[in-house]
Amino acid sequence: MTTPALSVDRLAAGYDNGPVLHGVSLSVAPGEVVALLGPNGAGKSTTLRAISGLIRVMDGEIRLAGSNLASLSPSARARAGIVHVPEDRGLFRGLTVAEHLRLGPRKEKLDADAAYEYFPALKPIAGRMAGVLSGGEQQMLAMGRALGRTPRVLLLDELSLGLAPVIVEGLLPVVRAYATEHQCAVLLVEQHVHLALGIADRAYLMANGVSSSSYDAHVLRNDMTLVQASYLGGPEWASEFKDETRLPFIGEEVHE
Ligand SMILES: Nc1ncnc2c1ncn2[C@@H]1O[C@H](COP(=O)(O)OP(=O)(O)OP(=O)(O)O)[C@@H](O)[C@H]1O
Ligand SMILES: [Mg+2]
Numbered sequence: 001m002t003t004p005a006l007s008v009d010r011l012a013a014g015y016d017n018g019p020v021l022h023g024v025s026l027s028v029a030p031g032e033v034v035a036l037l038g039p040n041g042a043g044k045s046t047t048l049r050a051i052s053g054l055i056r057v058m059d060g061e062i063r064l065a066g067s068n069l070a071s072l073s074p075s076a077r078a079r080a081g082i083v084h085v086p087e088d089r090g091l092f093r094g095l096t097v098a099e100h101l102r103l104g105p106r107k108e109k110l111d112a113d114a115a116y117e118y119f120p121a122l123k124p125i126a127g128r129m130a131g132v133l134s135g136g137e138q139q140m141l142a143m144g145r146a147l148g149r150t151p152r153v154l155l156l157d158e159l160s161l162g163l164a165p166v167i168v169e170g171l172l173p174v175v176r177a178y179a180t181e182h183q184c185a186v187l188l189v190e191q192h193v194h195l196a197l198g199i200a201d202r203a204y205l206m207a208n209g210v211s212s213s214s215y216d217a218h219v220l221r222n223d224m225t226l227v228q229a230s231y232l233g234g235p236e237w238a239s240e241f242k243d244e245t246r247l248p249f250i251g252e253e254v255h256e
Contacts, residue, residue: 003066004049005030005185006082011060020046022209028153030183031099033176035188035196035217039231041177043122044189045087047206048155051187051207052084053077064153065185069160078108081152087089089142093131097122100130104149115144117172136167143171147178154179154186160195168192172199197221 003026014020021043028034036044048225049055062069072080090146093234101112116123119140130141139159146154158166176199179186189253190196197203199216207230220227
């Protein structure tokens, strides 16, 4: 039995005005790319924020390689290898590309050479301020900065935001190759569902703060009705799932 790099069990979390996650369970194995899909407001970004420690967990557990993260601050989680690329990309307008790659957040170690290796297009623009970069260049910088921190768990929130699909098609294979080569666990939130399922091993669907069981990515790709059901939301969405397509959780016993 493989210990998942990341496991989330019956997570409830939210904001001052109450919980928005009401039972999210998922796992990502080392080297696996897992997509988290669902409509606007489903709770996808909130799930990533809870994992990286940015918001308070109200119930349930989050584990990194089996260790409960409850007592760890966001910076301790980052040092333990959880790297979160948020929707807004987390860049500083007034810092250059090279400055972004010189030092990680909170003085974490960052391998700039690795970042330039993954995204060679950053080299010629190393002296340029992040604020004047194109959307695609900003996303490459955010990704390069994330990969330069050698994540064990990489949380990616809408890489594609504001980017042409052709740019996203260029970024996603880098994520896939990184996960495989470095045995990094990637949890990918993405609105370009087909592109995400093209590189993911498995996927979870989310609606109304609740996650589904996991599905094999190519099963969902070939039968988009399941994804559409989650996007349509409503209390019936879960019953739309076909049980025979459900994969066992990592560690779950399978009875033949
Ligand atoms: N800082 C916040 N304070 C209060 N409520 C919030 C906050 N951020 C998000 N929410 C609420 O939590 C719910 C889930 O939001 P979340 O951003 O996690 O959704 P999402 O699935 O990432 O959606 P999208 O696809 O639009 O990015 C929404 O109803 C949202 O209004
Ligand atoms: Mg979001």
